[in-house]
Amino acid sequence: MLETRIKEKYDILKQDYTDLTAHVRLEKWKSEVSSFEERMSKADFWSNQKEAKSVNKKLKVVKDRISLFESVKDDYSSVVGLAEIADESSQLEIERMIDSLSVNIGKLQTELLFTDELDSSSAIMTIHPGSGGTESCDWAEMLLRMYMKYFQKMNFKYTIIDNEPAEVAGIKSVSIDIEGEYAYGYLKAEIGVHRLVRVSPFDANGRRHTSFAAVYVLPDIEENVDFELDENELRVDAFRAGGPGGQNVNKVSTAIRITHIPTGLFAKSQTERSQLQNKENAMKVLKAKVYEHFKQIEDEKLSSKLEKKSAIEFGNQIRSYVMYPYKMVKDLRTRHETSDVDSVMDGNIDQFIKEYLILRAKERGGADGAE
Numbered sequence: 001m002l003e004t005r006i007k008e009k010y011d012i013l014k015q016d017y018t019d020l021t022a023h024v025r026l027e028k029w030k031s032e033v034s035s036f037e038e039r040m041s042k043a044d045f046w047s048n049q050k051e052a053k054s055v056n057k058k059l060k061v062v063k064d065r066i067s068l069f070e071s072v073k074d075d076y077s078s079v080v081g082l083a084e085i086a087d088e089s090s091q092l093e094i095e096r097m098i099d100s101l102s103v104n105i106g107k108l109q110t111e112l113l114f115t116d117e118l119d120s121s122s123a124i125m126t127i128h129p130g131s132g133g134t135e136s137c138d139w140a141e142m143l144l145r146m147y148m149k150y151f152q153k154m155n156f157k158y159t160i161i162d163n164e165p166a167e168v169a170g171i172k173s174v175s176i177d178i179e180g181e182y183a184y185g186y187l188k189a190e191i192g193v194h195r196l197v198r199v200s201p202f203d204a205n206g207r208r209h210t211s212f213a214a215v216y217v218l219p220d221i222e223e224n225v226d227f228e229l230d231e232n233e234l235r236v237d238a239f240r241a242g243g244p245g246g247q248n249v250n251k252v253s254t255a256i257r258i259t260h261i262p263t264g265l266f267a268k269s270q271t272e273r274s275q276l277q278n279k280e281n282a283m284k285v286l287k288a289k290v291y292e293h294f295k296q297i298e299d300e301k302l303s304s305k306l307e308k309k310s311a312i313e314f315g316n317q318i319r320s321y322v323m324y325p326y327k328m329v330k331d332l333r334t335r336h337e338t339s340d341v342d343s344v345m346d347g348n349i350d351q352f353i354k355e356y357l358i359l360r361a362k363e364r365g366g367a368d369g370a371e
Contacts, residue, residue: 009102
């Protein structure tokens with residue numbers, strides 16, 4: 001017989017597992033695997049490297065999903081079997097199994113909320129401070145640290161491709177390339193203005209300040225979309241990198257800015273010592289920006305999204321982080337909140353991301369998130 005505390009966990013686990021199995025489409029996933037493998041078996045499959053890489057990645061995503069569900073199913077059977085014969089000596093082991101299984105069920109539940117074509121893509125994130133000088137620049141850097149801890153927790157590989165430090169403290173802007181399964185699917189929940197309320201460490205009078213910073217996330221389209229830029233429509237400028245990096249960084253014009261002339265969109269990279277590598281990084285970001293630009297026009301959503309991006313200030317935030325006079329982080333879209341601000345700043349933002357994905361699924365009608 002299970003102890004009361006463990007029995008409560010066990011009952012929640014049973015309900016979560018029942019809800020999960022109601023949305024699993026195992027036969028559909030296996031059919032997708034067969035379809036991908038059939039495409040890969042064709043003689044000319046590798047003639048198009050970009051398409052081949054995309055198909056290979058999609059196959060891995062579906063196979064991993066099937067493998068995770070099979071593991072969950074087996075572990076659930078083990079937990080149920082052990083719970084039926086539980087005695088005093090097995091309580092801690094059962095609890096450990098329940099906790100571990102709950103994590104995997106939660107992971108699979110979240111993955112089932114990813115329905116957009118580009119959700120499985122890697123991502124490109126940029127962070128910009130709002131008005132407010134040093135306060136906002138420092139807040140932007142705090143967000144950068146929070147996300148880097150989240151990337152590490154998720155086993156995402158990340159590279160800072162452009163980092164412009166502010167004069168006193170913090171950053172003026174930063175761009176990060178994030179590689180990992182469903183990186184864009186997770187991180188798109190972070191798009192918007194983030195608001196901080198705290199006692200300023202830069203204010204000698206110890207007054208409370210409100211700061212803003214904007215987070216933008218784009219999918220890395222090179223993995224899944226056949227989209228190229230016309231070189232005749234690009235302007236490439238080389239300049240000397242600023243900020244930390246040693247004397248050699250500043251002696252040679254290794255930093256690159258590429259502008260897409262028709263739209264005026266641009267991207268830059270200055271963290272690599274190689275001009276060629278900086279150009280490749282900047283081109284990746286620019287392609288994602290231009291693709292998203294035209295996609296938004298096609299979806300007739302460009303104007304509203306640009307309005308959100310234009311004002312990094314009060315009234316446009318998606319989430320508030322309050323450190324004084326009380327502690328609370330609250331997402332204004334889902335109304336989800338927590339008083340454990342320190343944990344959030346240590347990268348534990350899963351709760352906010354999952355609640356946002358659930359909200360999106362409900363807005364789409366709920367059921368389509370399970371397909």
